[in-house]
Amino acid sequence: MAVSAPLVxxxxxxxxxxxxxxxERLSFSSPWPAFAFEQELTANRLAxxxxxxxxxxxxxxxxxxxxVDEAHITTFGVHPEHRRxxxxxxxxxxxxxxALGLGSARMxxxxxxxxxxxxxxxxxxxxxxxxxRVAYYSDDGEDALVMTTPALTGPAMQAVLAAxxxxxxxxxxx
Numbered sequence: 059m060a061v062s063a064p065l066v067x068x069x070x071x072x073x074x075x076x077x078x079x080x081x082e083r084l085s086f087s088s089p090w091p092a093f094a095f096e097q098e099l100t101a102n103r104l105a106x107x108x109x110x111x112x113x114x115x116x117x118x119x120x121x122x123x124x125x126v127d128e129a130h131i132t133t134f135g136v137h138p139e140h141r142r143x144x145x146x147x148x149x150x151x152x153x154x155x156x157a158l159g160l161g162s163a164r165m166x167x168x169x170x171x172x173x174x175x176x177x178x179x180x181x182x183x184x185x186x187x188x189x190x191r192v193a194y195y196s197d198d199g200e201d202a203l204v205m206t207t208p209a210l211t212g213p214a215m216q217a218v219l220a221a222x223x224x225x226x227x228x229x230x231x232x
Contacts, residue, residue, distance in 0.1 A: 070107035077116035129157030
């Protein structure tokens, strides 16, 4: 199904927290509370959060922390009604652009071992499994895979990002 309203990715605002919490509740077994997002947006100078909007509706969100020279994806979610439409790709591209702009050498994240769709998205962006955190998730003890990109300014990642920019400008959701 095609996206009907224009998709715009931009900075998350405090006013977006309600919509983000709805996506959190629908997507994660242990969602972050509102105050955590408020702190991230108002007090954490290392945090950079983005949302994807279809018209006025927030349909996805994600954030990174810049830690030394690494952009760590802290959270990433797409509303279940809007998955598999390329919205997560556009959001991930925007987070990579932010990371590059901040001088990050690479990006990293943790993802549930069972979350194969997310892993596939991350792999398509050049992320590889670089480790495993045993019993990482406190709600059920599931392991997390640590995934990391090659150097963001290296030829492999620049090729991936160029392809994603072209895809985004063409409106290709795949």
